[in-house]
Amino acid sequence: MTKSELILKLADANPHLYQRDIETLVATVFEEITHALEHGDRVELRGFGAFSTKQRDARTGRNPRTGDSVEVTEKNIPFFKTGKQLREKLNP
Amino acid sequence: MSGNTITRAQLSEAVYEEVGLSRNESANLVEAVLDEMAKSLIDGETVKISSFGSFAIRHKSQRMGRNPKTGEEVPILPRRVIIFKPSHVLKNRVNLKGDS
Numbered sequence: 001m002t003k004s005e006l007i008l009k010l011a012d013a014n015p016h017l018y019q020r021d022i023e024t025l026v027a028t029v030f031e032e033i034t035h036a037l038e039h040g041d042r043v044e045l046r047g048f049g050a051f052s053t054k055q056r057d058a059r060t061g062r063n064p065r066t067g068d069s070v071e072v073t074e075k076n077i078p079f080f081k082t083g084k085q086l087r088e089k090l091n092p
Numbered sequence: 093m094s095g096n097t098i099t100r101a102q103l104s105e106a107v108y109e110e111v112g113l114s115r116n117e118s119a120n121l122v123e124a125v126l127d128e129m130a131k132s133l134i135d136g137e138t139v140k141i142s143s144f145g146s147f148a149i150r151h152k153s154q155r156m157g158r159n160p161k162t163g164e165e166v167p168i169l170p171r172r173v174i175i176f177k178p179s180h181v182l183k184n185r186v187n188l189k190g191d192s
């Protein structure tokens with residue numbers, strides 16, 4: 001399922017709404033999550049899962065093609081942990 | 093880095109402000125977004141949200157684990173897990189520190 005298919009499903013289930021409002025709604029949900037992660041905040045959606053960022057330390061990496069050493073700076077990566085309820089539904 | 097926790101309530105509030113639907117309907121629609129995503133994943137389908145990331149199902153086979161408290165060996169049964177792969181856009185945004 002893609003974002004546009006998600007929008008269509010929601011539009012089908014809510015014929016009283018404008019599709020452009022549903023588009024704004026879906027965009028807002030993911031924008032808010034992104035915004036929170038940008039600030040180092042955590043997003044906890046009980047039953048579904050939680051989004052957070054994890055810090056990766058600076059390291060010396062290698063260019064796999066040339067074998068040259070390159071310094072990789074410390075960085076944050078987005079992380080998703082599946083919620084208990086969803087985990088149970090995946091494995092009934 | 094403030095370390096706050098955002099929940100459904102804040103997502104619904106943002107939707108309420110951006111879209112202009114009632115608070116109640118905003119909350120129901122946020123829930124519907126999560127429900128549709130969960131439903132697809134339970135069906136084994138990948139969920140791709142452009143400029144955010146994709147959620148895919150991975151099948152894990154059985155392996156032996158250990159109860160860390162008792163040291164007892166217990167089989168970890170085959171199961172399905174969700175793998176979240178953040179998009180480049182999201183990866184870049186969590187690393188913005190005033191630049192670009």
